[in-house]
Every structure is written in structure tokens, then in C-alpha cells.
Amino acid sequence: xxxxxxxxxxxxxxxxxxxxxxxxxxxxxxxxxxxxxxxxxxxxxxxxxxxxxxxxxxxxxxxxxxxxxxxxxxxxxxxxxxxxxxxxxxxxxxxxxxxxxxxxxxxxxxxxxxxxxxxxxxxxxxxxxxxxxxxxxxxxxxxxxxxxxxxxxxxxxxxxxxxxxxxxxxxxx
Amino acid sequence: xxxxxxxxxxxxxxxxxxxxxxxxxxxxxxxxxxxxxxxxxxxxxxxxxxxxxxxxxxxxxxxxxxxxxxxxxxxxxxxxxxxxxxxxxxxxxxxxxxxxxxxxxxxxxxxxxxxxxxxxxxxxxxxxxxxxxxxxxxxxxxxxxxxxxxxxxxxxxxxxxxxxxxxxxxxxxxxxxxxxxxxxxxxxxxxxxxxxxxxxxxxxxxxxxxxxxxxxxxxxxxxxxxxxxxxxxxxxxxxxxxxxxxxxxxxxxxxxxxxxxxxxxxxxxxxxxxxxxxxxxxxxxxxxxxxxxxxxxxxxxxxxxxxxxxxxxxxxxxxxxxxxxxxxxxxxxxxxxxxxxxxxxxxxxxxxxxxxxxxxxxxxxxxxxxx
Amino acid sequence: xxxxxxxxxxxxxxxxxxxxxxxxxxxxxxxxxxxxxxxxxxxxxxxxxxxxxxxxxxxxxxxxxxxxxxxxxxxxxxxxxxxxxxxxxxxxxxxxxxxxxxxxxxxxxxxxxxxxxxxxxxxxxxxxxxxxxxxxxxxxxxxxxxxxxxxxxxxxxxxxxxxxxxxxxxxxxxxxxxxxxxxxxxxxxxxxxxxxxxxxxxxxxxxxxxxxxxxxxxxxxxxxxxxxxxxxxxxxxxxxxxxxxxxxxxxxxxxxxxxxxxxxxxxxxxxxxxxxxxxxxxxxxxxxxxxxxxxxxxxxxxxxxxxxxxxxxxxxxxxxxxxxxxxxxxxxxxxxxxxxxxxxxxxxxxxxxxxxxxxxxxxxxxxxxxx
Numbered sequence: 047x048x049x050x051x052x053x054x055x056x057x058x059x060x061x062x063x064x065x066x067x068x069x070x071x072x073x074x075x076x077x078x079x080x081x082x083x084x085x086x087x088x089x090x091x092x093x094x095x096x097x098x099x100x101x102x103x104x105x106x107x108x109x110x111x112x113x114x115x116x117x118x119x120x121x122x123x124x125x126x127x128x129x130x131x132x133x134x135x136x137x138x139x140x141x142x143x144x145x146x147x148x149x150x151x152x153x154x155x156x157x158x159x160x161x162x163x164x165x166x167x168x169x170x171x172x173x174x175x176x177x178x179x180x181x182x183x184x185x186x187x188x189x190x191x192x193x194x195x196x197x198x199x200x201x202x203x204x205x206x207x208x209x210x211x212x213x214x215x216x217x218x219x
Numbered sequence: 220x221x222x223x224x225x226x227x228x229x230x231x232x233x234x235x236x237x238x239x240x241x242x243x244x245x246x247x248x249x250x251x252x253x254x255x256x257x258x259x260x261x262x263x264x265x266x267x268x269x270x271x272x273x274x275x276x277x278x279x280x281x282x283x284x285x286x287x288x289x290x291x292x293x294x295x296x297x298x299x300x301x302x303x304x305x306x307x308x309x310x311x312x313x314x315x316x317x318x319x320x321x322x323x324x325x326x327x328x329x330x331x332x333x334x335x336x337x338x339x340x341x342x343x344x345x346x347x348x349x350x351x352x353x354x355x356x357x358x359x360x361x362x363x364x365x366x367x368x369x370x371x372x373x374x375x376x377x378x379x380x381x382x383x384x385x386x387x388x389x390x391x392x393x394x395x396x397x398x399x400x401x402x403x404x405x406x407x408x409x410x411x412x413x414x415x416x417x418x419x420x421x422x423x424x425x426x427x428x429x430x431x432x433x434x435x436x437x438x439x440x441x442x443x444x445x446x447x448x449x450x451x452x453x454x455x456x457x458x459x460x461x462x463x464x465x466x467x468x469x470x471x472x473x474x475x476x477x478x479x480x481x482x483x484x485x486x487x488x489x490x491x492x493x494x495x496x497x498x499x500x501x502x503x504x505x506x507x508x509x510x511x512x513x514x515x516x517x518x519x520x521x522x523x524x525x526x527x528x529x530x531x532x533x534x535x536x537x538x539x540x541x542x543x544x545x546x547x548x549x550x551x552x553x554x555x556x557x558x559x560x561x562x563x564x565x566x567x568x569x570x571x572x573x574x575x576x577x578x579x580x581x582x583x584x585x586x587x588x589x590x
Numbered sequence: 591x592x593x594x595x596x597x598x599x600x601x602x603x604x605x606x607x608x609x610x611x612x613x614x615x616x617x618x619x620x621x622x623x624x625x626x627x628x629x630x631x632x633x634x635x636x637x638x639x640x641x642x643x644x645x646x647x648x649x650x651x652x653x654x655x656x657x658x659x660x661x662x663x664x665x666x667x668x669x670x671x672x673x674x675x676x677x678x679x680x681x682x683x684x685x686x687x688x689x690x691x692x693x694x695x696x697x698x699x700x701x702x703x704x705x706x707x708x709x710x711x712x713x714x715x716x717x718x719x720x721x722x723x724x725x726x727x728x729x730x731x732x733x734x735x736x737x738x739x740x741x742x743x744x745x746x747x748x749x750x751x752x753x754x755x756x757x758x759x760x761x762x763x764x765x766x767x768x769x770x771x772x773x774x775x776x777x778x779x780x781x782x783x784x785x786x787x788x789x790x791x792x793x794x795x796x797x798x799x800x801x802x803x804x805x806x807x808x809x810x811x812x813x814x815x816x817x818x819x820x821x822x823x824x825x826x827x828x829x830x831x832x833x834x835x836x837x838x839x840x841x842x843x844x845x846x847x848x849x850x851x852x853x854x855x856x857x858x859x860x861x862x863x864x865x866x867x868x869x870x871x872x873x874x875x876x877x878x879x880x881x882x883x884x885x886x887x888x889x890x891x892x893x894x895x896x897x898x899x900x901x902x903x904x905x906x907x908x909x910x911x912x913x914x915x916x917x918x919x920x921x922x923x924x925x926x927x928x929x930x931x932x933x934x935x936x937x938x939x940x941x942x943x944x945x946x947x948x949x950x951x952x953x954x955x956x957x958x959x960x961x
Contacts, residue, residue, distance in 0.1 A: 049500060049534070060558040063376075071333055071520070071521045071522070072305075072519050072520075072521035073304055073305060073521050074521075074522055074523055076522075089446060100431050100432070101431055101434065101551065103434070103526070103533070103535060104524060104535050104550065104552040105526070106537050106548070106550035108539060108548050132522070132537065134524050134535075134537070136449060138445075139429060141452070145522075145524070164432060164434065165429075165432050165433045165434070165560070166432070166433050166435075166557050166560065168560055169556065169557070169559075169560045170453025170557075177268075189262075191261060192258060192260065192261040192264045192589060192590075193261060193264070194261070201266065201269055202268060202269055219572075227748070229748055251933065275822060338929065341929040341930065342835060342836065342838070342928070342929040342930030343927070343928065343929035344648070344652070345648075345651055345652050345926050346926060347654070348652035348654065349653065352653055408927075409929075412928070412929065414836055414928055414929045414930070414931055415929050417931070417932070417935055418929060418931075418932055418935075473709055570932065570933070570934065571752070572839075572932045572933065573932070
């Protein structure tokens with residue numbers, strides 16, 4: 047069973063540029079990583095004999111809303127800033143947990159997919175794409191999962207506004 | 220000369236008696252053999268996560284009920300555990316014991332629905348009605364406690380909404396005595412029925428490595444032979460004070476990890492739940508259940524991930540707080556959402572009738588899949 | 591037969607009001623028509639009772655009450671259902687094959703009703719005393735198969751097509767064990783006429799075919815175990831012929847919605863419904879006629895005891911109805927207890943188990959008869 051610091055040290059010595067820092071915020075500390083190297087980091091986490099993270103518990107997208115709020119066509123839009131993805135990992139054999147976080151720029155959020163490493167990420171990543179617009183590179187089947195296939199916009203972003211009409215039906219009531 | 224055959228695409232559409240809700244399964248068939256199954260979900264999406272960002276923490280509790288509406292106490296319990304972890308609250312022991320009793324009663328009720336509807340899908344209509352008759356007793360217990368039979372708004376972060384009714388302990392003990400022979404009856408009627416075994420053994424075999432990699436939890440994972448239960452492996456509340464066993468699948472009538480094993484794990488889990496309820500009723504301390512409920516929930520900036528063992532698997536809440544009275548982001552890890560992703564792997568090279576058997580053994584509730 | 595002669599006399603008497611010399615041809619034709627309609631009255635009354643019985647029997651088995659609002663104990667429920675179905679809109683989709691779509695229920699009901707022509711209701715009445723009774727019965731069920739296939743195809747619906755194809759395969763396969771067992775009986779008794787067969791089993795119940803047949807010989811006692819095996823095989827095969835659980839894959843409610851009669855509404859659906867119950871009674875009557883003495887009483891007749899000869903045919907009719915209804919109730923009992931078999935298991939049961947056993951049975955009985 048390893049603590050967060052030990053895991054962070056193990057990761058840092060292997061991937062110095064991919065792994066950035068260990069943020070000790072309440073309640074769960076997390077390790078920030080590079081979005082385009084997350085898949086190699088994940089493979090290392092899963093296969094290294096001291097780590098053995100074989101279970102991806104949850105993968106969630108978060109809108110950091112740390113950009114500038116501007117008014118575009120009368121609607122409040124956020125420009126700049128990042129969208130993040132949080133990964134909560136667990137090892138069923140060694141009984142330790144860790145949280146990873148990657149951040150991608152809001153205008154073109156691209157994160158490497160880990161669905162080939164942990165297949166449970168498949169649908170979670172589709173949901174993050176659907177609700178936030180985060181593109182997962184090398185995902186086998188990236189399309190909308192909860193919203194209708196022809197919906198426009200990404201609902202869970204902080205600057206999301208409902209469209210006026212959808213297929214001829216007036217949306218706001 | 221070879222006959223040109225085409226694969227047929229069959230839609231087990233959103234409206235179907237056996238898909239347990241609005242789920243669309245697109246089957247690509249070659250005769251009666253399945254080549255590919257694609258589940259399409261989102262028909263019951265009610266924007267729970269976006270909605271939570273506009274409400275305060277206590278206001279979210281009734282909405283958590285409505286995700287997995289067949290195991291509502293479990294949903295509330297998970298949310299309460301997550302918020303209390305974020306706040307660092309200390310709870311009176313009476314609250315913890317009552318929460319455990321409610322969660323285990325809910326587990327029995329939910330498994331009865333799963334077993335009854337599974338039998339009805341396979342064709343045996345009678346166990347369905349027997350299961351629902353027994354479930355009525357559990358729902359009566361819930362009704363005298365908080366007034367509602369299905370969606371309770373009972374477990375609040377920091378405590379409970381009402382204390383137990385004065386008759387509750389007596390009625391709960393009577394239920395435990397009433398229920399044990401009913402499990403035996405269900406086993407005689409359905410579990411050991413030769414036709415039922417033929418329909419479910421060796422069907423939809425889930426190997427253990429695949430299960431862990433796909434994030435499967437709950438009776439599905441235990442059916443594949445792995446003793447993993449959040450109540451024992453990552454204990455929350457007062458579960459470490461009880462003595463109970465974790466049933467796993469043994470491949471008794473086929474291979475380990477087939478549909479019969481998952482069904483059998485659910486039946487045996489009901490027996491274990493009765494044990495836990497009896498122990499909790501014996502150990503129930505006195506106290507005030509509403510004393511620790513905070514007047515205003517305003518956590519520090521941070522995030523937490525807390526999970527509970529719901530009847531369908533591991534229910535997790537990822538709550539991010541930005542220091543205000545509303546959460547910044549709540550993400551719910553619904554067990555049915557993750558378990559449903561494995562349908563394609565399980566259904567390969569089975570027949571159309573097996574899809575029903577496999578879907579019944581996955582035991583999904585669309586409210587949780589779509590949120 | 592007595593009833594037929596009575597009918598001719600009746601028609602002649604009616605004619606004598608209008609003409610001086612009653613025409614023989616006209617009386618013959620009219621008597622035949624009325625005689626053919628008599629089983630229709632019986633079938634309709636039976637269905638009126640059977641639909642209610644199914645719902646009540648299933649309710650009592652499932653710990654509930656069943657219909658009890660329409661009339662005392664729900665007696666008028668079927669009448670209410672019939673009135674409802676009569677006033678429903680007859681929906682024919684634009685893509686359906688209209689001639690086949692409209693013809694299918696007619697064929698299915700005619701097939702079921704044709705089987706009643708050769709079943710002896712009592713000594714006084716049989717629809718048609720042809721010497722090919724048993725073979726005619728098996729041929730009539732071919733009509734039902736054709737009707738079901740037509741219904742499935744003309745519905746223009748993948749589910750109905752699947753259901754109809756499964757049903758056709760099932761009925762055709764299960765006709766073989768039926769025929770094998772019937773051939774066994776034919777070998778022993780030397781006749782295919784059901785009336786002669788029933789007459790042979792006169793006396794007390796130890797003269798029934800299931801106990802080896804009339805007379806007292808070594809062969810009779812040797813036959814008994816094989817007759818029991820034959821009886822069970824015949825009962826199971828005829829269950830499959832009428833698409834009852836555990837063989838109700840064609841109308842599997844939870845898989846194919848309603849199978850081949852999904853698209854039918856109103857009176858056409860009522861025809862399918864009616865013919866299912868008529869079929870159930872027909873095969874029950876066949877099984878009891880072949881093995882259990884048909885209309886013969888197990889103990890002797892009260893009419894004979896009191897020397898009232900005209901009471902005997904009425905008593906025989908009563909025994910006939912009693913045996914038929916008893917087997918129908920057993921069919922209902924099986925439906926609500928057992929889950930349903932999957933298509934390939936159904937076929938395996940027929941071809942791998944029932945046919946070899948029936949065949950061996952046939953050979954052994956043949957050897958005993960010859961020696």
C-alpha cells in the first residue's frame with residue numbers, strides 16, 4: 047500500500063516531463079499530468095509491480111472556468127482557460143488509490159484516450175466528450191452518448207446556453 | 220453456388236417488455252446468432268449533474284433518489300457519505316446504525332425486483348409475484364419510517380429526516396423471521412429448476428480479468444469469483460462492526476461467471492442482508508438523529524470521491540466544491556452505466572433469447588445509466 | 591349416430607310444415623350443418639370458461655385473487671373481454687400483405703376447429719365417423735402451422751417473422767413424436783377411428799389403454815410401462831403443438847413482444863386467442879381419448895344401474911368434458927410454474943430425447959404385439 051507521495055515520486059522519476067506536481071488539496075490530493083502523455087503514464091501505472099492500478103473507478107470532465115468571461119452576441123462566453131479530466135484509480139491487489147488530473151486548453155481540448163488500457167474508460171470518455179467537448183485521441187468510437195446525436199453544444203460547460211430550437215421544438219419553456 | 224446471406228439488424232427498441240426501461244439494443248444477427256450488440260442510451264437523461272450546480276447541498280438529496288429509483292436509500296447514503304467526508308462531520312452512532320438497516324432493507328427489496336423480473340423474462344411468471352409480495356413488507360417498513368414507499372428523501376447529510384417509528388424494531392424483526400423461509404421457497408421454485416438452469420448456466424460467461432478491466436462491480440463481479448465488496452474492502456459507516464460473508468460465484472451449474480452465478484450471488488446476498496439487519500437491530504443505540512445536521516453546508520474548496528456498495532454495484536460520488544453552498548461539479552459513477560458497457564463482450568455468439576437472459580443478469584436501472 | 595338421426599327427424603318435422611314430401615337431400619344437408627355447428631357451441635362455451643379459469647388459476651397460484659369485479663367471482667370477465675375486442679378498430683398496416691394478413695386467423699381457427707370433427711363427444715355424437723380419425727387430427731394441425739406462418743409473414747415485422755418461423759419449426763418437429771406414439775396405439779388396437787378406440791376401452795378403468803388395453807392377457811400387463819411412457823411423450827408433444835409454456839417461444843411475451851400475433855387487433859386477435867384455447871381442449875381430448883378411455887366412465891354408468899338408457903350418453907359426455915378439462919387445467923398449471931425453453935433446447939428435446947424414446951417404445955410394443 048503506497049501513499050500519494052510515494053506514488054508521485056515513482057511517477058516523477060519515470061516521466062519527468064509528463065508528471066507535473068502533487069497538489070495537496072482537501073480531501074483527495076491529486077497529481078497533475080500532461081494530457082498527451084496520459085496514456086503512457088496510465089500504462090505504467092497499470093503494469094508496474096509496485097503500483098498495479100487495475101481499476102479505473104471514475105473518469106470525469108470538469109470545466110475549470112478559469113478563463114475570461116466575455117459577452118459574445120449577448121451571451122456570456124468564457125474564453126481561454128482549461129477543461130480538466132480527473133481520473134480516480136485504484137488497485138484491487140495492493141489496495142491503494144490515486145487521483146490524476148489533466149488539463150487541456152478550452153479552445154481545442156485534446157486528451158489521449160486511456161480506453162485501450164482500462165476499458166471502463168470507454169463510456170466515461172464518451173460522456174466527457176458529449177457533455178464537455180473534450181476530444182479523446184485514439185478512442186475507438188467517440189460519439190455522443192447521453193444527448194441526442196445531433197445536439198449542438200456541450201451542456202455541462204459553465205457558459206452553455208440552451209439552443210432556441212431543436213428539430214423545430216422550442217427548447218426554453 | 221453459395222447462398223448470399225445478409226446480416227439482419229434487429230432493434231430491441233426503447234419500448235420493449237424486457238429491457239427494464241428505455242434502452243435501445245441494436246443487435247446485428249446472423250440467423251439467430253448475435254454478431255454485435257450496441258446499446259444506445261440517453262432516453263432517460265434528466266441532467267442531474269448540471270441541475271446540482273444550481274442547488275444547495277441539502278436540496279440535492281431528493282434528486283439523488285431518482286437516479287436508481289429501485290435502490291433509493293443507497294443513493295442517498297452515498298451522497299451523504301460523500302458530503303460528510305467533504306465536511307469532516309462526526310455522526311451520532313444511532314444515525315449510522317439506522318442508515319445501515321435502511322440500506323440493507325433496500326438491498327433486499329432491490330434484489331427481489333431483480334430476481335423477480337429475471338424470472339419473468341425467462342418465462343416463469345410466478346416467482347415474479349412472490350418476489351413482489353415479499354417486497355411489499357419491506358416497502359411497508361419504509362412507509363412507516365419516512366412516509367414514502369419508493370423515493371424517500373430520508374438520509375440527509377449529517378443525519379436523518381425522522382427518527383424510527385416506535386413499532387419499527389418489532390416489525391423489522393418480524394420481517395426477518397418471515398423472510399428466511401421465502402428465500403428457501405424461491406430457491407425451490409426457480410434456482411434449482413432444470414429449465415431455468417438450462418437457460419442461464421454457461422450463458423454470458425464473464426472472465427475475471429475482463430471484469431476488472433471493464434470496471435464491473437457488484438454482484439456481476441462477485442459472480443465471476445472475486446470477493447470484492449466496498450462494505451468490507453473500503454468500509455464506510457459502521458459496516459466493520461457486523462459479521463457477514465461475501466457470497467461469490469462458484470460455477471455450480473456451469474462455468475464461474477455465468478448468468479446463474481450472478482443470480483445466485485443475489486439470492487445469497489439477501490440472506491446476508493437479513494443477518495446484518497438482525498445484528499444492527501440488536502446493537503441499535505439510543506440518540507438524536509437530527510442533532511448533527513448542519514444548518515448550512517458550505518464546505519472548503521476541494522474535491523472528494525466517496526463510494527458505497529449499492530445493490531447494483533459501486534456507486535460513487537465525485538463532488539468538487541468551490542467554497543459556496545452549491546457544489547461546483549458533481550459526477551455520479553453509476554454502477555449500471557459502467558456495467559452496461561460490457562454487453563457486447565458478453566453477448567458474442569449467443570442467441571437472441573440469451574440477450575434477454577444476459578441483460579437480466581446485468582441488472583440495470585435506466586435512471587442510473589442516464590442520470 | 592343417435593344425435594345425427596335425431597337431427598334428421600327434427601329437420602324432416604320442420605319441413606313437413608312447408609311441403610308435403612320432405613326432401614331427403616335437404617334434410618341430410620341441414621342435419622349435417624347443424625351437427626357440425628354443435629361442437630362450435632361447445633368450443634365457445636369452453637373458451638368462455640377457459641379464459642376465466644386461466645386467469646383465476648394463475649392468480650391463486652401467485653397468491654392473488656384474479657378477476658372478481660365483472661359478475662360474481664368474475665364469471666362475466668370473458669364476455670366483457672369479447673365485447674371489448676369486438677368494438678376495437680381492426681388495424682391493417684399499409685405494408686402488410688392484405689390477403690394473407692386477413693386469411694391467417696381464419697386458417698388458424700379452422701385448423702383448430704377441424705380437429706373437433708373426429709373427436710367422439712359421447713357414444714351418441716361424433717362429428718364425422720371417418721376411419722382415419724387419428725391421421726386426420728395430425729393433418730388438421732398442419733392448417734394451424736400454415737396460418738401461423740402466414741400471420742408472421744404478412745405482419746411485415748421482424749419480430750413476428752421470427753416468432754412465426756420458430757413456431758413452424760416447433761410444430762413440425764413435435765408432430766413426429768406425436769405420430770410415433772399414435773402409431774404405437776394403432777399397432778395395439780388395429781384401428782385409427784377414435785370412436786372405435788373409445789368403444790374398445792369400455793368397462794372399468796383398467797380397460798383403458800394406459801393400463802394396457804381391454805381384455806386380460808399377459809401382453810396387457812407387459813404394455814403398462816410403455817403405455818405410461820407413451821402417454822407422457824404424447825402429452826409433452828401436444829403441449830408443444832399448441833405453443834404452451836414451456837414451449838411458448840412463438841408468443842414469448844417478454845422476448846418478441848407478442849410473436850406472430852403482435853400486429854393483430856380486435857376481432858382477428860380474438861380469433862387467435864379463441865383458437866389457442868380450442869386447440870388446448872382438442873389435444874387434451876385427444877390424449878384422453880387415446881389413453882384414458884375418451885368418454886368412458888371409470889366406474890360404470892348410473893344410467894345402466896337404474897336402467898335409464900338415455901342417461902348413459904349424457905353421462906359419457908360429462909366424463910369426456912371432465913377429462914378434457916382436467917388436462918387443460920394441468921396445462922395451465924405447467925404454464926405458470928415453468929420457465930420457457932430456448933429454441934435450440936426445444937429442438938434438442940424433440941430430436942435428441944423424445945423421438946428416440948418414442949421410437950424405442952414403438953419397437954418394443956410392436957415386438958410384444960407380435961409375440
